[in-house]
Amino acid sequence: TEVKKIAVIAGDGIGPEVVAEAIKVMKRTEELFGLKFEFEHGLFGGVAIDEKGTPLPQETLEICKRADAVLLGAVGGPKWDNNSKELRPETGLLGIRKELGLFSNLRPAVVFDCLKDASTLKPEVLEGTDLIVVRELTGGIYFGEKFRREGAYGEEAVDTCVYNVTEVERIVRQAFEVAQKRRKKLASVDKANVLETSRLWRETVNRIAPDYPDVEVEHVLVDNCAMQLLRRPSSFDVIVTENMFGDILSDEAAMLTGSIGMLSSASLGEGSFGLYEPVHGSAPDIAGQGVANPIATILSVALMYRLTFGYGEAADAIERAVKQVLDAGNRTGDIATDRAQALSTTEMGDLIANAL
Amino acid sequence: TEVKKIAVIAGDGIGPEVVAEAIKVMKRTEELFGLKFEFEHGLFGGVAIDEKGTPLPQETLEICKRADAVLLGAVGGPKWDNNSKELRPETGLLGIRKELGLFSNLRPAVVFDCLKDASTLKPEVLEGTDLIVVRELTGGIYFGEKFRREGAYGEEAVDTCVYNVTEVERIVRQAFEVAQKRRKKLASVDKANVLETSRLWRETVNRIAPDYPDVEVEHVLVDNCAMQLLRRPSSFDVIVTENMFGDILSDEAAMLTGSIGMLSSASLGEGSFGLYEPVHGSAPDIAGQGVANPIATILSVALMYRLTFGYGEAADAIERAVKQVLDAGNRTGDIATDRAQALSTTEMGDLIANAL
Ligand SMILES: CC(C)[C@H](C(=O)O)[C@@H](O)C(=O)O
Ligand SMILES: CC(C)[C@H](C(=O)O)[C@@H](O)C(=O)O
Numbered sequence: 119t120e121v122k123k124i125a126v127i128a129g130d131g132i133g134p135e136v137v138a139e140a141i142k143v144m145k146r147t148e149e150l151f152g153l154k155f156e157f158e159h160g161l162f163g164g165v166a167i168d169e170k171g172t173p174l175p176q177e178t179l180e181i182c183k184r185a186d187a188v189l190l191g192a193v194g195g196p197k198w199d200n201n202s203k204e205l206r207p208e209t210g211l212l213g214i215r216k217e218l219g220l221f222s223n224l225r226p227a228v229v230f231d232c233l234k235d236a237s238t239l240k241p242e243v244l245e246g247t248d249l250i251v252v253r254e255l256t257g258g259i260y261f262g263e264k265f266r267r268e269g270a271y272g273e274e275a276v277d278t279c280v281y282n283v284t285e286v287e288r289i290v291r292q293a294f295e296v297a298q299k300r301r302k303k304l305a306s307v308d309k310a311n312v313l314e315t316s317r318l319w320r321e322t323v324n325r326i327a328p329d330y331p332d333v334e335v336e337h338v339l340v341d342n343c344a345m346q347l348l349r350r351p352s353s354f355d356v357i358v359t360e361n362m363f364g365d366i367l368s369d370e371a372a373m374l375t376g377s378i379g380m381l382s383s384a385s386l387g388e389g390s391f392g393l394y395e396p397v398h399g400s401a402p403d404i405a406g407q408g409v410a411n412p413i414a415t416i417l418s419v420a421l422m423y424r425l426t427f428g429y430g431e432a433a434d435a436i437e438r439a440v441k442q443v444l445d446a447g448n449r450t451g452d453i454a455t456d457r458a459q460a461l462s463t464t465e466m467g468d469l470i471a472n473a474l
Numbered sequence: 475t476e477v478k479k480i481a482v483i484a485g486d487g488i489g490p491e492v493v494a495e496a497i498k499v500m501k502r503t504e505e506l507f508g509l510k511f512e513f514e515h516g517l518f519g520g521v522a523i524d525e526k527g528t529p530l531p532q533e534t535l536e537i538c539k540r541a542d543a544v545l546l547g548a549v550g551g552p553k554w555d556n557n558s559k560e561l562r563p564e565t566g567l568l569g570i571r572k573e574l575g576l577f578s579n580l581r582p583a584v585v586f587d588c589l590k591d592a593s594t595l596k597p598e599v600l601e602g603t604d605l606i607v608v609r610e611l612t613g614g615i616y617f618g619e620k621f622r623r624e625g626a627y628g629e630e631a632v633d634t635c636v637y638n639v640t641e642v643e644r645i646v647r648q649a650f651e652v653a654q655k656r657r658k659k660l661a662s663v664d665k666a667n668v669l670e671t672s673r674l675w676r677e678t679v680n681r682i683a684p685d686y687p688d689v690e691v692e693h694v695l696v697d698n699c700a701m702q703l704l705r706r707p708s709s710f711d712v713i714v715t716e717n718m719f720g721d722i723l724s725d726e727a728a729m730l731t732g733s734i735g736m737l738s739s740a741s742l743g744e745g746s747f748g749l750y751e752p753v754h755g756s757a758p759d760i761a762g763q764g765v766a767n768p769i770a771t772i773l774s775v776a777l778m779y780r781l782t783f784g785y786g787e788a789a790d791a792i793e794r795a796v797k798q799v800l801d802a803g804n805r806t807g808d809i810a811t812d813r814a815q816a817l818s819t820t821e822m823g824d825l826i827a828n829a830l
Contacts, residue, residue: 208667238599238704259615259635264670271640275674278634279615284627309718311564314620318631341721344700345729348594362665365697366722373701 121154122427125185127162127178130207131400132410132463133191139412139467140189140419143436146471147423151432158185162214163193163207163400173210179217187426188218188393191415192400215255219387221285222292223253223364224421225397227371230380232444233453237376239351244375246352250300251371252293253364255385257285258315260361281315281360286322292386293358294330302333303355307343307363319360340367347371372397379411379452382418384425392426394418404451408462411450413440416470439473477510478783481541483518483534486563487756488766488819489547495768495823496545496775499792502827503779507788514541518570519549519563519756529566535573543782544574544749547771548756571611575743577641578648579609579720580777581753583727586736588800589809593732595707600731602708606656607727608649609720611741613641614671616717637671637716642678648742649714650686658689659711663699663719675716696723703727728753735767735808738774740781748782750774760807764818767806769796772826795829 126141128134147153160178167173173193182188194207203209214220228248229237237244262278290306297304306323308316320337327335338346340363347354347370359367372378381397396414404410420436423429448469451460461469482497484490503509516534523529529549538544550563559565570576584604585593593600618634646662653660662679664672676693683691694702696719703710703726715723728734737753752770760766776792779785804825807816817825 206667212668238596239594240596243594259633260668262632266670266674269638271638273674274636274638275670276618276634276636277615277669277671278632280630280632282625282627282630309721311562312568312616313633314622314631315633318622318629341725344722344726345734348704348726348729362718363722365665366700366719369697370700370704370726373704378701 119152119154121156122187123156123158123185125182125188126157126159127182127188127190128159129162129191129193129400130164130195131192131402131405133163133193133400135405135408135410135463136396136412136415137189137191139463139470140415142467143416143471143474144419146474147432147435150435150474151429153429153432162190163210164195164198166210167198167201167205167207173205173207174213174217179214182214182218187391187422189418189422190393190395192396192398194400195402212260214393215385216261218391218393219256220385220393221254221256222289222386223255223368224250224296224384224386225253225368225372225381226250227368227375227381228377229375230377230444232449233377233380235376236453237374239348239374239376244351247375249351249354249371250296250356251364251368252289252296252356252358253368254285254289254360256361257281258361279313279315279362281318283318283322286319287326290323290326290358293356294326294333297333297356298330301355304333304335305338305343305354305357306335307338307340307357307359307367309340309363310337311339315360343367344370347374380413380417382414382421384418384421386425390426392422394422408464409451409460410463411452412463412467413450413470416440416467435474436470439470442473443469475508475510477512478543479512479514479541481538481544482513482515483538483544483546484515485518485547485549485756486520486551487548487758487761489519489549489756491761491764491766491819492752492768492771493545493547495819495826496771498823499772499827499830500775502830503788503791506791506830507785509785509788518546519566520551520554522566523554523557523561523563529561529563530569530573535570538570538574543747543778545774545778546749546751548752548754550756551758568616570749571741572617574747574749575612576741576749577610577612578645578742579611579724580606580652580740580742581609581724581728581737582606583724583731583737584733585731586733586800588805589733589736591732592809593730595704595730595732600707603731605707605710605727606652606712607720607724608645608652608712608714609724610641610645610716612717613637614717635669635671635718637674639674639678642675643682646679646682646714649712650682650689653689653712654686657711660689660691661694661699661710661713662691663694663696663713663715663723665696665719666693667695671716699723700726703730736769736773738770738777740774740777742781746782748778750778764820765807765816766819767808768819768823769806769826772796772823791830792826795826798829799825
């Protein structure tokens with residue numbers, strides 16, 4: 119079997135703890151499915167700022183570039199929040215997306231049975247919710263020119279939102295393809311009644327839609343989408359949108375499932391390369407205590423197997439193992455009703471690895 | 475008593491129907507409270523496009539400019555959705571905001587007792603929710619330079635987001651003042667970890683916060699705010715944010731109350747001038763049937779009385795009359811459990827006018 123190279127950037131807070139369990143599960147799948155991985159670790163985020171003076175050291179970038187996939191824990195924490203821009207973990211995150219050409223972020227928002235009641239939405243509204251947000255990740259206002267200048271009314275700040283038709287087309291095509299493998303419904307979200315970039319976005323969607331005749335497309339204005347996610351979450355299948363809107367809507371969508379601590383994500387570029395990470399953050403408040411929930415990271419591995427490597431069988435097995443362990447009533451503190459009975463991070467990782 | 479001039483722009487869809495009831499209520503308050511209004515009507519939105527070839531005719535603008543306050547119904551509808559930019563109702567809306575200097579949009583999101591169950595949120599989460607979004611309305615990406623150009627990767631679209639410190643300061647100060655009259659909590663929402671305009675915004679909030687020592691300030695990133703509105707809506711008091719984020723978050727906040735059809739809004743400039751309108755749209759599907767709910771528009775009059783004219787007593791009376799009529803079980807179709815028993819628009823208006 120071919121050896122696959124995995125760049126591991128555990129990052130800050132609970133990152134190293136949850137990533138360790140994901141690797142444990144990967145190693146178990148090596149034995150069971152005859153897979154072979156080579157792991158190379160890199161510093162990233164706050165820990166890289168502390169040790170190397172930059173959130174994204176060149177060495178880490180190279181580890182990622184020679185890998186087939188990247189497994190990321192989480193970055194950031196209060197310690198670095200007041201740093202100057204160059205010395206902030208987020209800057210590393212934007213840098214790695216751009217440098218690795220990860221133009222697409224897939225964020226499935228699903229409801230876990232055991233967390234049904236954790237949502238603030240009524241169960242009957244949530245029923246059947248299973249959507250995925252496809253967010254453009256390397257363009258728009260995140261990466262356009264930014265500067266300050268003196269104007270007639272004092273200091274001015276400027277951000278520029280730019281999209282070219284090629285960028286829009288590649289992300290929209292990807293979203294159509296994702297929709298084709300799901301319930302074949304695509305909601306394209308923009309603000310075409312105000313923004314020029316949104317008008318280009320909408321034109322592009324309309325131009326290429328005929329190439330995907332089996333997919334039903336609707337255009338939804340971003341403000342309306344923020345409402346409809348609350349009103350009829352289960353009616354969405356795939357949502358595709360630009361970087362800034364995607365940041366907001368994917369978090370709203372994740373939160374309304376009540377399952378945010380269990381959700382995984384994939385950031386993809388051209389070809390099969392991808393970066394996989396849990397949606398939850400670095401949770402500095404519980405870092406180092408061995409109580410974090412590793413499931414979102416373990417499920418990110420399942421995404422990696424499916425999307426980067428085509429290891430469908432092993433991906434299915436991981437998802438089944440997680441379900442089985444949860445169905446048997448095993449819980450980490452964040453999802454436990456009785457905290458006293460809660461498992462540690464490594465206990466949960468062991469259970470899932472053994473259930474494979 | 476001094477005569478106050480009201481510009482009435484009923485607009486499209488159900489606009490004329492709900493505005494008529496609001497005027498009915500205003501006339502009743504003239505008798506009861508010794509107020510005196512002079513109404514001048516102007517064409518606006520789709521109807522102005524049809525009759526005058528522009529969504530915001532010069533004449534309408536002048537009616538607004540010589541008025542003390544503007545009462546707006548709603549604009550837009552499918553008929554004009556595919557028009558070119560200059561011939562779209564939204565363009566008129568952006569134009570009127572800019573021309574009248576309405577830099578601040580206040581959108582209270584409250585829960586009406588009779589609509590508690592209409593929310594998709596669990597009642598225990600919604601309990602006590604009473605917040606107001608203060609949205610900057612004449613700056614940011616809405617009004618910055620927009621254009622197309624040819625680039626290395628094909629056609630490009632550009633939107634520019636600009637804020638100067640004066641614009642930020644005036645809206646933030648207003649939000650602090652709103653907070654001082656409420657529960658004294660201000661959440662300032664930005665994306666300071668990515669945007670330069672957000673960094674200017676945050677610096678400005680921090681600089682002027684000491685002038686309002688009684689107000690507790692928190693900075694919330696926009697993606698996090700979209701989540702926290704779902705998780706802990708009742709913990710928010712006043713939310714202040716820039717134009718684009720405010721568009722999204724105010725709609726999310728309104729929807730989560732379940733009361734969106736009953737919510738009113740105010741757009742204010744320097745001085746006491748203001749434009750008042752219901753949050754709901756033109757509802758073309760039920761236009762002309764006499765079944766629309768006029769309550770949001772009637773409550774917009776209460777906001778006008780309080781914020782523009784200082785008619786606190788009459789404002790209280792309107793709000794009390796609405797409550798009394800609802801408590802007695804009267805409902806229009808949108809809020810009725812039994813549609814067969816639903817009142818017409820004019821019946822609801824009459825009841826409220828008589829209850830004053
Ligand atoms: C940390 C921040 C820059 C980042 C973003 O806005 O993209 C985060 O919110 C995310 O969604 O991954
Ligand atoms: C119609 C549109 C231009 C407008 C806006 O985005 O401001 C609307 O959504 C609103 O919130 O009043």
